[in-house]
Amino acid sequence: MTTNEVKAITAITRGAKGHTPLQDYVSWLKISKRIWWLTRSDVMQVKRVTIGIRSVDEALDNFIAIGESIERGETVKRQPAAVYFTNLDAFRKALTQKRLELLHAIRLEKPTSIHHLARIVQRDIKNVSTDVKYLSQIGLVELKEQNNCFFPIVDYDRIELDIAV
DSSP states (O other): OOHHHHHHHHHHHHTOTTOOHHHHHHHHHHHHHHHHHHHOTTTOOOOEEEEEEOOHHHHHHHHHHHHHHHHTTOOOOOOOSEEEESSHHHHHHHSOHHHHHHHHHHHHHOOSSHHHHHHHHTOOHHHHHHHHHHHHHTTSOEEEEETTEEEEEOOOSEEEEEEOO
């Protein structure tokens, strides 16, 4: 919960000066909705996604090793959620500051559509849509459809960077 939300709750419970009862009620609704989202255990589990730098050879070697294990009939351990890039430049192009802001906004604000997300981050809807589609393609955002409208979901709370030296 942010400092402003705590101040708003305090102001509402004390009867803030200069606020009409309707403004207090609307503020309370917004805050209670946020608290409800934050306290739902089925909405956000503590999950991590690993982002790493791997050469094409390393990725292929890993793929071949898993394939050979399956061929031998061995049980293959489930790999943790991860996204790998071939070099640092590809990583920098993929995770720009604006895209990281989108991930953060999706996780915290739970937008109901791409348009809603664009309003939250105060960016052009076309650019937001392009970024969300890209983040979805690389596996950092899940897009769900409801009533012919797509809404983004980020179901992790941490990104870990893994770079071999």
